Amino acid sequence: MQGGYVCLAFVSLRTDNGGSSGRGTEQAVTNINHKTYAMNAITPMKWWKTWIVRVFFVILGTIKPLQKDLVQLSFIHFARWVIIKRRSFPHVVPGQPKEELKYDYLLFFSNFNGTWNQYIDAFSAVLSRGLNAIWRWSEKFPGSVPVTPFKQYIAHCQFDTDYYYTAYPYATTNDVKAAHRVQAALEVLEKDSAGQSAEDFARSYLKFVLTVQSDLGETGKAPVGT
Amino acid sequence: MANQSGSVYGLTILSPICYDKTAETSHNCAIRMKLAAMPRDEFSPFAKVSSTHLARLVVMDDVVYVGAPSCEEHLKSQYLIFETNFDGDLDTYLSRMAREIPEEVDAVWQHCWGYPGVKNVDAFIAYMKKCQVTTTFFFADVNNKTVQQTLIALQTQAAVAEFVEHAQGLSPSELQKSFASFLVKLRGAPPPVPGRPGAGGPPRIETKMKWASKNLAASMAGGAQ
Amino acid sequence: MSKLDATDIQGFVLRGYGLPFARYMFLEIADVQRGRRFIGSLLGQITTGEHWDAGKPEWTLNIAFTHKGLVNLNLPDASLLTFPVEFIQGMKARGEILGDTGRNGPERWDAVWKDGRVDVWVAVNSKNKETLEERCADLIRLTSETGGAKLLGSQDAGAFLIDGQWSPKEHFGYTDGFGNPDFLGVKRNTQPGQGKLLSDGSWAPLATGELLLGYADEAGELPVAPVPHLLAINGSFMVYRKLHQNVATFRRYLEEKGTLYAGGKEKLAAKLIGRWRDGTPVELSPDAPDQQVVKDKQRNVNFTFGNDLNGARCPVGAHIRRTNPRDAFGFNGQLINRRRITRRGLPYGPYVPESEPARDDGEHGIIFMALNASLFRQFEFVQQQWVEYGNDARLGNDKDMLMGNHEGHDRYTIQGSEDPRNPPFVCGDLPNFVELRGGDYFFLPSMTALRMIVAGTVDPR
Numbered sequence: 001m002q003g004g005y006v007c008l009a010f011v012s013l014r015t016d017n018g019g020s021s022g023r024g025t026e027q028a029v030t031n032i033n034h035k036t037y038a039m040n041a042i043t044p045m046k047w048w049k050t051w052i053v054r055v056f057f058v059i060l061g062t063i064k065p066l067q068k069d070l071v072q073l074s075f076i077h078f079a080r081w082v083i084i085k086r087r088s089f090p091h092v093v094p095g096q097p098k099e100e101l102k103y104d105y106l107l108f109f110s111n112f113n114g115t116w117n118q119y120i121d122a123f124s125a126v127l128s129r130g131l132n133a134i135w136r137w138s139e140k141f142p143g144s145v146p147v148t149p150f151k152q153y154i155a156h157c158q159f160d161t162d163y164y165y166t167a168y169p170y171a172t173t174n175d176v177k178a179a180h181r182v183q184a185a186l187e188v189l190e191k192d193s194a195g196q197s198a199e200d201f202a203r204s205y206l207k208f209v210l211t212v213q214s215d216l217g218e219t220g221k222a223p224v225g226t
Numbered sequence: 227m228a229n230q231s232g233s234v235y236g237l238t239i240l241s242p243i244c245y246d247k248t249a250e251t252s253h254n255c256a257i258r259m260k261l262a263a264m265p266r267d268e269f270s271p272f273a274k275v276s277s278t279h280l281a282r283l284v285v286m287d288d289v290v291y292v293g294a295p296s297c298e299e300h301l302k303s304q305y306l307i308f309e310t311n312f313d314g315d316l317d318t319y320l321s322r323m324a325r326e327i328p329e330e331v332d333a334v335w336q337h338c339w340g341y342p343g344v345k346n347v348d349a350f351i352a353y354m355k356k357c358q359v360t361t362t363f364f365f366a367d368v369n370n371k372t373v374q375q376t377l378i379a380l381q382t383q384a385a386v387a388e389f390v391e392h393a394q395g396l397s398p399s400e401l402q403k404s405f406a407s408f409l410v411k412l413r414g415a416p417p418p419v420p421g422r423p424g425a426g427g428p429p430r431i432e433t434k435m436k437w438a439s440k441n442l443a444a445s446m447a448g449g450a451q
Numbered sequence: 452m453s454k455l456d457a458t459d460i461q462g463f464v465l466r467g468y469g470l471p472f473a474r475y476m477f478l479e480i481a482d483v484q485r486g487r488r489f490i491g492s493l494l495g496q497i498t499t500g501e502h503w504d505a506g507k508p509e510w511t512l513n514i515a516f517t518h519k520g521l522v523n524l525n526l527p528d529a530s531l532l533t534f535p536v537e538f539i540q541g542m543k544a545r546g547e548i549l550g551d552t553g554r555n556g557p558e559r560w561d562a563v564w565k566d567g568r569v570d571v572w573v574a575v576n577s578k579n580k581e582t583l584e585e586r587c588a589d590l591i592r593l594t595s596e597t598g599g600a601k602l603l604g605s606q607d608a609g610a611f612l613i614d615g616q617w618s619p620k621e622h623f624g625y626t627d628g629f630g631n632p633d634f635l636g637v638k639r640n641t642q643p644g645q646g647k648l649l650s651d652g653s654w655a656p657l658a659t660g661e662l663l664l665g666y667a668d669e670a671g672e673l674p675v676a677p678v679p680h681l682l683a684i685n686g687s688f689m690v691y692r693k694l695h696q697n698v699a700t701f702r703r704y705l706e707e708k709g710t711l712y713a714g715g716k717e718k719l720a721a722k723l724i725g726r727w728r729d730g731t732p733v734e735l736s737p738d739a740p741d742q743q744v745v746k747d748k749q750r751n752v753n754f755t756f757g758n759d760l761n762g763a764r765c766p767v768g769a770h771i772r773r774t775n776p777r778d779a780f781g782f783n784g785q786l787i788n789r790r791r792i793t794r795r796g797l798p799y800g801p802y803v804p805e806s807e808p809a810r811d812d813g814e815h816g817i818i819f820m821a822l823n824a825s826l827f828r829q830f831e832f833v834q835q836q837w838v839e840y841g842n843d844a845r846l847g848n849d850k851d852m853l854m855g856n857h858e859g860h861d862r863y864t865i866q867g868s869e870d871p872r873n874p875p876f877v878c879g880d881l882p883n884f885v886e887l888r889g890g891d892y893f894f895l896p897s898m899t900a901l902r903m904i905v906a907g908t909v910d911p912r
Contacts, residue, residue, distance in 0.1 A: 033266055034423060035842075038282045040307070042290050057363035070365060072781050074845075077280055078311040079365045080236050089305070090240050090357040092340035097302035105289055109238070109309045111280045113842060118832070121789065124670070126782045140292040146672045157290050163261040163283040165272040167420040171380055173367045174845045179379035180371060182386050190409065198398035205401060206869070209390055213866045213875045214767050216387035217847025219380060221423075223840050224547045391862055391877040395711055 031161045034169035035222040036077060037119070038161040039110045041154060043138035044103035050083055053106065056133050057081065069127055075112045075119055077166075077173045081134065082107040106138055113172035115225055120151050170219040178215035185211045229361045232369025234279065235316060239308040241338040241357045243285070253337035254285050254304045260333050261285075266421075271327040272310075273421035277319060279373055281310035283334065306338055313372040320351045377418035385412050455636040455659065457500035459897045460685045463513040463574065463795065464662065464822055465500035465637055467628070470507065470576040471610040471617045472583045473797050475691070475818065476590065477563050478571040478600040480523040483907075487524060489599025490514065491905040493573075493590075499898060502638075510577035510586050514901070515689055515893035517541060520570030524904055526682075529911035533677040534894070537827045538688060542891045543567060548831060550839035550856045555887035561693065563604035564889025571600060572691065572893050606693065608797035608818045613804075619730075621798045621817055622696045623853070623884070624720070624805065626730035626745075630752050630775060632791045635659045636666075644752035647791075648777060648784035654753075660824055662793060663687055669788040674824040678911045682904075685897030687822050690830045692890035693799075694854075695816040698809040701884045712865075713874050722865045723852050723878075725769035732771075737764040737873070755784075762866035763873065767844055773837045773851050780843060790837075792821040792829050816888070826892055850881075857881040 031038055045053070060066050070076070086101040112119050123131055124147040131144035142149040168176065189208040193201050229236050244253045251259070261283055264270065272278040284307040291298045312319050323331055324344040331350075335341045340356075342349040371379070389408050393401055457465060480486035498511035516524070518539045522531055537545055543557050543564070551557070557565050573590060577583040587605075594600045610617045619628045633639060633646040633656040646654040647669070660668030664676040665684025676683035709716025717740070721727040727740035734754040735744055744750050756772060756779040759765055765772055767779075775791065778784045800815025823829035836842070839856060841849040850856065852863040859882055867875035896904065903909050 030262075036280065038280075038284075040282075040284050040286075040309075042286070044289065044292060044296060054362060061363060067365070069782075071367065074367065076365065077367055078234070078236065080238065080309070080361045081363045082238050082359050083362045084240070084359055088359070089301070090242060090359065092242060092338075092353070092356055096242050096339040099302055101289070101299055101301075102297055103289070103299065107238075107307075109282070111282075111311070114836070117828075118836065121670075121828075122786055125785050125789070138292075139296040145670070147670045148672055153292075156292065159284065159286060159290075161282050161284050162258055163264055163266070164280075165266055165270045165278065165282070165421060166280045167273070167276075167278060167373045168376060168380060169267065169421065169423045171376075172842050172847075174842055175380065175383075175847050176368055176371075176376055178845060178847070179376070179383040180368065182383045183375075183379040186382055186386060193402075193405075196402075198402045201402045201405070202398035205405065206874075209875045210867065210869065212386060212390075213864060214762055214845065215383065216390060216864055216877075217841055217845065217849045218387065218861070219384065219424075220848035223835050387862070387877075390875075391879045394877060 030164060032222075033164045033166045035113050035172050036111050036164075036166050036169070037113070037116065038164045039108070039112065039116075039119075040159050040161060041108040041157045042159065043106050043108075043135065043141070043157050045083075045106055045137050045139065047086055047102075047104045049137040050085065050104045050106075053081075053083060053134060053137055060130075066130075069130070073122055073126065074174055074177075075114055075122065077111040077113070077176075079108070079110040079112070082109070103139070106135075111166075113174070115223075117151070120154060121147060124150055170221070175217065175219050178217065181215050182212045228364060229316075231364045231366040233313055233372070234311055234366045234369045235314065235319070236361045236364040236366070237308070237310045237312070237316060237319070238359050238361055239354055239357045240286075240305040240359055241308070241335060241341070242303040243306055243338050245303060254287065254306075257283075257285055257306060257334055257337050264330065268419045268422035270421050271330040273419070274326050275312075275319065275322045276420050277313040277322070277373055278420070279311045279313070279376070281308070281312075283308055303339070306334070311366065316355075317351060320354050321347050324350045373420055374417075377420060381415060381418045382412065385415070455500075455663075456685070457502070457638070459899055460500040460663065461513050461687075461895050461897070462498040462500045462511060464687045464793075464895055466639070467631065467795050468498075468507070468511050468576045470511065470578055471612075472578070472580055473574060473576045473608045473818075474583055474587050474605055475608070476573045476575075476587065476605045477569045477603045478573065478594065479568050479603050480520060480570045480600055481598055483523070483525045485597050485599035487599070487905045487907060489594060489597040490524075490571075490901070492593050492597060494898075494901060494905065497898065497901070507578070510575060510582050512586065512590075513574045513895065515572045515574075515895040517569055517571075517891050517893055519567075521894065521904075523570050525907065526904065526909050527911045530677045530679070530682055530909055533911070535675045535688075535825065535827060537831060538892050538894065541567070542690065542692075545831065549834050550850075551887055553856060553858055554883045555856050557889075559886070560889035561604070564693070564891065566603075568603055569891055572689075606799060606818060608799040610797060611802035613802065620728075620802075622698050622800070622802070622809075622815055623701050624728045625724055625726065626728065627796070627817075628794075629726070629730065630771065631793050632657050632661070634662045637662070640748070642748045642752050644754060647788045648755065650783050652755075657788060657791060661789065661791060661829070662822060662824055664824055668824060674828075679909065682896070682900045682909050684900075686900055687824060687895050688826050689893045689895055690819075690821050690823075690826060690890065691893060692819045693816065693888040694819050695814075695886045695888045697811040697882070697884050697886065698803065698815065699811045700882050702805075702809055704878075704882065704884075708876075708878050712876050714872050718872075719865075719876075722766050722769065722876075723863070725765045725771035732765075733769070734759060734765040763868040766863075766865045768841060768846050768849055768852065768863060770851055770853050773841075773844060774833055776837075776844065790829055790833055792823045792833060795820045795822065816885070819890075822895075852878065852881065852884075854885050855881065855883075857883055859883075 084105045089099045124144050128144040135141045144150045193204045272281045286305045324347045328344040344350045496512045575586045621627045635656045636659050643654045646656045658669045659666035664686045709719045712719045721733050729740045730745040731740040755777045780786050796819045798817050803809045821830050838851040861881045862879040865876040867873045
């Protein structure tokens with residue numbers, strides 16, 4: 001029992017302090033590049049359950065409103081799931097040993113903003129049904145609620161990124177979307193204001209500011225351990 | 227198509243890593259050492275292949291054992307996972323890798339089974355496609371903007387925020403004039419650099435204490451009135 | 452759920468006493484035996500959550516410990532190691548997470564906090580100064596009689612007496628004390644808006660485990676707690692922060708920006724926080740303060756931001772919106788429920804009316820104390836992600852206007868509308884209005900746990 005508690009403490013110390021105590025450069029760990037975290041997870045599935053996950057993803061892909069919660073949470077730049085059937089690990093040349101596996105594997109790659117704990121807390125709180133639909137077919141998945149065993153499972157199945165690059169390290173996906181809105185609004189203003197009188201321009205400009213006024217947050221360094 | 231979302235392509239490649247029990251440093255360790263030394267900011271090789279939004283390289287040592295009653299099993303090889311999200315089509319991206327960052331690609335992939343090198347671009351592309359696994363489901367929050375468009379938007383956002391702050395209280399004609407010169411400056415700003423921390427725009431206008439009196443500055447330094 | 456035994460829980464956790472005088476004493480344990488004897492001598496005086504049949508007592512007393520304090524009281528290792536990591540490390544070590552750097556950094560803290568020797572926090576609240584002095588003198592006498600503890604320092608705090616009345620105002624002129632959350636099982640005069648939002652728009656109390664250890668929290672689990680169960684249950688964690696306020700800077704900033712803002716100075720002040728300085732919530736009354744709303748307990752904390760997502764009434768980055776976003780992040784407020792904290796606090800230092808000149812230097816500010824079951828998940832999260840950062844509110848790196856560690860750079864945007872009295876407005880070059888002068892993390896044990904600590908009978912099994 002005591003070991004369990006210590007393990008829990010270890011997990012949260014490891015992930016949110018980025019494996020260090022928070023001191024040192026913000027690039028000390030390789031799972032994180034400034035504001036984005038590269039999570040990798042692998043879970044085994046009995047081969048005859050894999051098609052269920054595929055069907056779920058087809059539904060998710062076709063019925064766009066199902067994705068709306070994911071979009072609203074707005075934590076993720078890009079994420080993907082990859083099913084690798086047990087006989088489908090890439091085999092490039094005859095000399096390479098062939099894999100002999102019993103399970104299929106579900107790989108998950110996420111590029112998300114926020115801390116590891118925050119990310120999983122949020123998903124467990126509001127997207128548990130979707131998470132369960134994807135992962136309940138993986139061996140020994142404990143369910144996404146309650147959150148602590150779920151975090152322990154993920155921590156166990158997660159493996160570390162060795163190298164991570166982002167073209168916009170100081171921007172979260174929220175920042176990116178806000179920036180695109182500002183860019184679009186500026187282009188509209190530029191077009192509309194061509195040839196306007198000063199008074200008319202002032203009115204157009206006010207309309208512009210009202211459009212972008214919630215999108216002007218600065219970008220910059222990430223909070224420690226993000 | 228599963229690998230694509232809008233204009234963004236989600237490439238997942240698993241390259242089996244060689245195992246040579248006579249080597250002093252195993253191949254997977256050699257890859258890790260190479261990756262540890264690779265710059266991650268604007269000097270990253272992926273900044274050169276500038277259509278890359280986000281990319282990662284991961285050495286996957288083994289599958290995971292989740293505990294009884296599951297069976298324990300192991301991979302015969304380790305795999306170098308290359309997960310990248312980029313604009314445009316796959317062939318163009320791979321050929322850019324071969325042409326623009328050949329040394330880095332060689333340094334990492336030379337440790338993998340069947341890697342043909344980058345001199346023959348077609349062979350390289352064929353090899354990478356052989357290692358490609360299809361993405362089952364790809365989610366992209368923003369899937370219709372290129373890297374360059376994103377960087378420019380971020381630059382614009384920072385510049386607009388500056389402008390909005392400092393254009394407060396101007397008369398309509400002053401505002402219009404200011405805005406015109408703001409646009410000129412923004413359009414003329416150096417193109418933002420992928421991978422560089424920062425909005426990549428013109429430096430913050432240093433108006434330190436523009437509104438406040440000297441006293442504010444003095445009190446900021448901790449002095450009394 | 453099981454009924455709460457309020458007499459086992461320290462009163463400070465369950466209620467704000469509303470007594471105008473306070474002194475917080477910081478002690479170091481001399482040695483285990485005498486330290487236990489000292490605390491044992493206090494046990495009979497500690498104020499619990501018991502119902503006050505005869506109205507407010509003359510004085511109250513409560514006690515809390517840093518992890519170092521518990522180490523010095525010789526709790527078993529297994530207990531010590533199972534406390535949450537952030538509590539073990541203490542607030543000073545968590546500085547980078549909390550933004551306690553630069554002007555908030557430990558180099559500028561009061562010596563008592565910089566030295567890191569505080570083991571025990573003892574708080575005395577009282578109705579008048581004489582009683583306060585008597586009780587504290589008594590306590591000091593006990594420390595020397597038992598030889599159990601050494602006084603490292605103390606901090607006085609107290610409500611302002613304005614026009615002969617005790618006022619809930621703080622140094623910047625804002626009316627404080629709204630919005631502490633409701634918890635299941637905690638008896639209180641409930642007001643709509645304090646609890647968590649349900650999907651039908653009504654409010655319900657938060658899970659007990661968001662405040663007290665040993666009870667289910669909002670995620671349906673028990674919060675991280677030390678072993679054994681009896682040590683943890685009915686206990687809570689407190690963060691204590693001495694926040695110096697740069698009153699002169701604030702007034703000058705407000706004055707200067709107030710002349711530029713079309714709504715005027717008082718409206719600007721309201722837009723910074725989300726409440727007018729008299730306490731009226733901006734969301735309910737964006738154009739003028741309204742004492743009717745302030746005095747109406749059914750309304751003064753009863754609002755949501757769902758119809759104001761663009762911030763035209765209450766700015767997106769306003770202080771109360773940042774620290775309690777309610778439904779602003781969607782999902783019916785579900786993402787907020789595990790991030791609520793209970794605030795107890797009092798200003799310290801003399802009140803300076805608006806008509807008189809104020810200073811930045813000097814001893815004045817607010818003693819901020821917050822209670823929660825998990826410092827990491829509640830206070831630290833709010834501080835790091837919602838006060839010193841803004842991504843969840845879609846505000847990028849922007850910080851809380853009032854509390855943020857700005858260092859002179861940041862800006863605060865007030866969203867507006869087409870109404871010329873409510874224009875969009877940007878406050879730039881933000882100075883640090885508030886500076887941290889020290890503090891730490893404390894554990895407030897239940898009465899049962901206190902007795903076990905005193906008797907040395909904590910058994911982690």
